[in-house]
Structures are given as C-alpha cells and as structure tokens.
Amino acid sequence: MPVDLTTLEGPDGWLEHDAAGRAGARVRRTRLPGGVRVLTEQVPGARSATLGAWVGVGSRDEADHERGSTHFLEHLLFKGTRRRSAMDIAVALDEVGGDANAATGKETTSYYARVLDADLPVAVDVVCDMVTSAVLRAEDVDGERGVILEELAAAEDDDEDVAQERFALAVHGDTPLGRPIGGTPDDIRRATRDAVADHYRRHYVPEGLVVTAAGGLEHDAVCDLVSGALAEAGWPVGDAPDPLPRRAATAGRLVPSRRGPGGVVTVERDTEQAHVLLGGPGLTATDERRWVMGVLVAVLGGGMSSRIFQEVREKRGLAYSTYAFDAGYADDGLFGLYAGCTPARVPEVVELLAEQWALLARDGLGEDELRRGRGQLSGSLVLGMEDSGARMTRLARAELVHGRWTGVDEALGRIAAVTADDVVALAGELLDAPRSLVVVGPFDDDLVAVAP
Template sequence: MPQILPLVAPGSPGAELVVGQDGGAAVRRTVLPGGVRVLTEHMPGLRSATVGAWVGVGSRDEMSGHFGSTHFLEHLLFKGTARRSAMDIAEAFDAVGGEANAATGKEHTCYYARVLDTDVPIAVDVIADMVTSARLDPDELETERGVILEELAMNDDDPSDVAHEQFATAVFGDTPLGRPIGGTPHAIRSVPRDAVWEHYREHYRPDTLVVTAAGGVDHDALCAQVADALAAGGWDLAAGAVPAPRRAVGERGAVSVGVELTVRRPTEQANVIVGGTCLNATDGRRFVLSVLSAALGGGMSSRLFQEIREKRGLAYSTYSYASGHAETGLFGLYAGCAPAKVDEVTELMVAELERMASEAMGAAELERSIGQLCGGLVLGMEDSGSRMSRLGKAELVHGELLDVDESLARIRAVTAREVQELAAELAAAPRSVVRVGPFGD
C-alpha cells in the first residue's frame, strides 16, 4: 500500500518518524536538541550518499539594505571558517572524490555534497563547519563580490535567463517574490559586509536547519555526526528547543495585473514567455497542474511542440513550466523564435492554453501525459541527490513525504475534467508577456 510520512508540525516535540519506501528504502526523521531536523533515506546497495544542509531562507526574506545577502552567503560559506580556509574546504571534498555545491532559491538555501558512503562523516563535518562558523572575511567578501557580479553578467548575456528573470518580475511585481534570486548588480555592489553578517546571524540557527541525506547512510550515525559537528561549531543545542515553524501558507498571493515588457538585446533570436500566477506549492491540485503542463508543453508530443515546431517550424525550443511558492505560483509558456514571428508564436501559445480550457482532453492524450509524468518521476528518483532534495522540500514546504507509489497514484487519479477546469482558471487570469530580442521602439 502507498505510504505517506506525515511530518509533524515543526513546533511540536521531535518524536521520531519512520516509514518504508520503495525498493526497500526507509525514511527516518528525528529532531535533535536545538530543534535541528534530520531526515534520511537509506537506499540499500548504494555505495554513495548525498548530504544536504537546508536553511529556510531565500531571496524573498531579505530586508531592505540586505538585498543580495542570501546569494552572497551561498558563495561566502565556501570561503573559510574559523577552522578551515577556502582551500581546506575545497581539498576536503577533492581528496575523497566528492562533489560539493550550493543552491539559492526564493524560499530556501541548500549546501550539499555527494560522497562515498564511507566519507559521509567528512561531508557532514565540513558542511556543518561552513553553516555554523563562516568567517565572512572582508577581503574574501570583496573578492567574491566581483565573482558574483561576473555571474550576474554571464546570466545577463543569456537572453533565455533574462526572459525568465524578467517574467517573474513582471508577474510578481514589486514584491519579494519579484526580486531576482541572485540579486541585482546594484544590490551586490551596494550591500555592506555588516548587512550580510546580520542576515547570516539572523537566519542560520539550529531551529531553522534541516539536514537531509539519501543513499548509503545510517540514520543514527548521521544524527550523532550532525550533533557533534554543530556543537563543535559553537551552536547552542538546547534541550527542549523546537524547530522554527514552516513558512506561512496563504490561499493565494497578490493577483497579478498583467504586464507587457520588452527587453532589447542584439540577438539573432527572440525569447518570449506568456503566463501569470498559478497554484501555490502545497495546493492539492498541483498534480493536475503537472498533467496540464505535460500535455501543453512537456515533451515532443505536447501541443506547443507539435503546433509551433513540428507543424509550422516557428521555433526550435518551446515548452511550458510551473513553480510554486508559499502563497502563489508561476505558470509560463516559453518559445524561442525569429523576432518577426514573436506575435504569431505568442498567439499560438495562448490559443493552445485556451483550447485546453474550452475542450476536454481526449483519453489518449490524458493517458500519454500521465505516463510521461510517471516515468519521469521514477527515473528522477534513481539517484541519491534527487532523494535528498525531496526530503528537504518535504520538510520545509509540504509537511508530508509521499512515497513513490503514492505520488504515482495521485498523478494517475487526475481526470480530464480537472485539467480543463484548471486550464480555464489559468486562461482567465491576468496575463503577462515578456519579450527579449532585437526589437526597435
């Protein structure tokens, strides 16, 4: 039978939870002193493991004067601690053939490493040292300021990145969700070291930390390693402390008014995105949204691909996508095409969405879309990194962990009528359009 791990409310005492998963895997969750949450998924037969340290803070949580701090910290935590230099951190992972990286989002940040199962203690010790004891050395900060500015410049040279960043800003407007995750060049140049330090001290605490690991990992051993490493970093792991509450979830966020924006770039091809707000990350209809997006622009048999690329030859790349946040979400239809064809392609994308809203999907298309999602879900769970990430998002966002069978069951339960109703809701919502390319006035 499908199983669900109903994660206890973060503010409640840390009773340990255990549930079996597919393929003999087992998920365990423990709350350590200080309110630190540890979740593991043991995958029998795997000789590697991925360990991640999650902090429930993202770019949307930056106060005025701190803009860009979250992305800055993603870089600076690798630049040295009280015990290790930047070279020491790099050498620690290189010496065992490990891979270490970090990712910043709008609502969370994750530092992670993939190593051999025998080297999990090393990964835990180094990552915990980074999280608890970053020095944020002023000289290193100034050096990294230049690195981040180069990263932003690289992204600004990619018209597809520009289109997606500007689309989020167009839809969410002058709100925290509308700000770029990486910060703007102005914010990165302006934010002082003290502001980054304040952001770090405010948000990097035991009760906000979630440690997840998947692969060849022993839960009890990992809990002991995490507790020892955090204590060595000087964190107060007080008995009886509880985890910080999850981010408040509203029914819907501020309604977008619909914006049209043109960004001029001297490119051969234009990039266009059309869409608006959609479901939040915990909405029960997120499985319906996945089926809708798969049918509309999720593969070579999707409506956008067939109509725009195969039948008309107007684009090489076209797809749909969706992302969810605490109180709202983002839904977009993308295409890269000749600048002179932008209006035609935009009209075709909108027409396909409106057709889904007015006509129910046929049984074959529904079955094909569901099959695509089910296959992609199972294939995506074949590596420890995906499973580590799933644990972190379950704890920070959803409050429950579905095993693979339950996730497949929810996808297969989606009906054509549900897809049509959601398509109608999306088609009727205010629509934003962002174009990036060599357009004149």
C-alpha cells in the same frame, strides 16, 4: 499515506518515523537535542550519498538594506570557517572524489555535497562546518563581490535568463518574489559585511536548520555525525527549541491582489533569436492541485508529443526549444509557455502558444493525451529517484514546505487520479487570470503589439 511531520514528537524531544517503500528505501526523521532536524532516506545497495543543509530563508526574506545577502552568503560560506580555509574546504571533498555546491532560492537556501557512501563523514563535517562556523571576513566580502558581479553579468548575457527574470517581475509585480534571486549589480555593490553577517546570524540557527541525506547510509550514524559536527562548532546541545514555523501557506488563491495586471513587456536586445514567454499566475506550492498542474504542464509543453512542441516545432518549424513550466511558492505561483524563435515569427508563435492554451481550456483533451501526460509526470518522478540528490531534496521540501512526507507510491497514486476534467478546469482558471507576455529580442516597444 502521507506522514504528518508535525505530530511525531516523542517524550524525549526526538522525532522519527520509519517508512518502508516498495524497494526497501527507509525514511526517518529526528530532531536533535539542540533543535536541528535530520531527515534521511536509506537506499539499499546505493554506493553514494548526498547530504544537504537547508534553511527556510531565501531572497524574498531580505530587507531592502540587505538585498543580495542570501546569494552573497551562498558564496561566502565556501570562503572559510574557523577550522578551514577555502582551500581546505575544496581539498577535503576533492580528495574523496566528491563534489559540493549551493543553491539560493526565493524561499530556501541549501548547501550540499555528494560523496561515496564511505565518505559521508567527510561531507557531514565539511558542510556542517561551513553552515555553522563561517567567518565572513571583510576581505572575502570585497573579493567575492567581483565574482558575484561576474556571475550576474553572465546571466544578463543569457537572453533566456533575462526573459525568465522579467516574466517573474511581470507576474509577481513589485514584490520580493518579483525580484531576482541573486540581487541586482547595484544590490551587490551596496552590500556590506555587516548586513551579510547580520543575515547569517539571524537565520542560520539550530531551530532553523534542516539536514537531509539520501543514499547509502544509516540514519542513526548520520545523526551521530551531525551531532558531533554541531558540538565541534559550539552549537547548543541542550533542550531543543521548537523548530521555526513553516512559511505561511495560502492554498487555492490563484490571483492575490498584489500581482501585476499583466500586459506586454519587451526587452530590446540585438539578438538573432527572440525569446517569448506567455503566462501568468500559477498555484502555490501546497495547493492540492499541484498534481493536476504537473499533468497540465506535461500535456501542453512537457515533451515531444506535447501540444506546443508539436504545433510550434514539429508542424511549423518555428522554434528549436519550446516548453511549459510552473513554479510554486508558499503564497504565490506562476505558469508559463516558452519558445525561442526568429524575431519575425514572434507574432505567429505567440498566437500559437495562446491558441493551444485556450483550446485545452475550451475543448479539453482525450484519454490518450491524458494518459501520456500522466505517464510523463510519473516517469520523470520515478526516474528522478535514481539520483540521491533528488531524494535529498524531496526530504527537505517535505520538512520545510509541506510538513509531511509523501512516498513515491502515494505520489504516483495522486498523479493517476488526475482526470481530464481536472486538467481542463485548471487550464481555464489559469487562462482567466491576468496574462503577461515577455519578449526579448531586437524590438522597440511598438513593434510587438500582440495581445497576450
């Protein structure tokens, strides 16, 4: 059964829970005296471990004057701390064969490192040092500005990335969720050291920090390592404040009124291939139908036997890449179908994508197709657990998004419980929402006149 993470507080201010899985994996949670939460999953026999430091803040939380700050911080925290230079950070992990990275999302930011199990103390020390003690020098802000602008330029040269960004804008409208995660070039050029530093001070605080780790580890040892690193940084170790509240969730509201009305968006590019995205609003991250959505995505475009792969690629040879996707946030979500094709075939491809979506909603699916969809989703979940990074991320989502831990067996049970009627009903609900069509390719606004 799921474990409610909000009802586990003990009299001493520590929170923890043990959950034995079928393979002997053990999940535990502790709130340290200073307020930082630590969640671990011990995997017997694992010789590596992944550690992440998370804050529940993303690009959607930026004020207008600090747009791009979340992404800027992702870069700047690698530029040096009070104890380490940028080179010191790189050397510390390189010399143990580890790797480190960071990720900025629309609702979270994370910094993580993967190392041999014996070198987990190095990962804890370096990652915690970066998160708690970044110096954010003005010269580093100016120097990294050029690096980020190059990163944005590379993304702008990727036409599929451009299509995805425009699709998010079309679905979410002129809202923080509709903005690009990394900010625009103008945002980055305008960003000041003071704005970035203020964003850091406000959000990188003990009651907002979640440390998660998975692999070859012991929970109490990780807590001791994290406590030591936080003490070294001068973070408080006294009475623990209450954790920052989770982002307010709005489950079950498929079409909030602030969304865009749908329609056709064309982005003119001199390309040999057009990129097509058709879709609209999806489910929130906490909607109980997310298991149904997973099966729906698998059936429509999750693998080689899926509907759009068979119709668009295998039967007609119209695309090399075609797939379905979804994304869920606290109070919003999106769902879409993608294909890359020769520009002249765009109308045909759009018609096929829309047709397969409508056929699923109208005519349903058979037991064999349902079984394949459930099997694909189940297999991807279990195979993903071979990666300690995926386990580490699941812990963070349990804490920051869901407020409860759901084990693999429980998740597989939820997938197995999805029925054909569930999938058909959701497909119809998605179909009835405002739809958006985004096409990137060598078109002017009048050429793509295909109703979504």
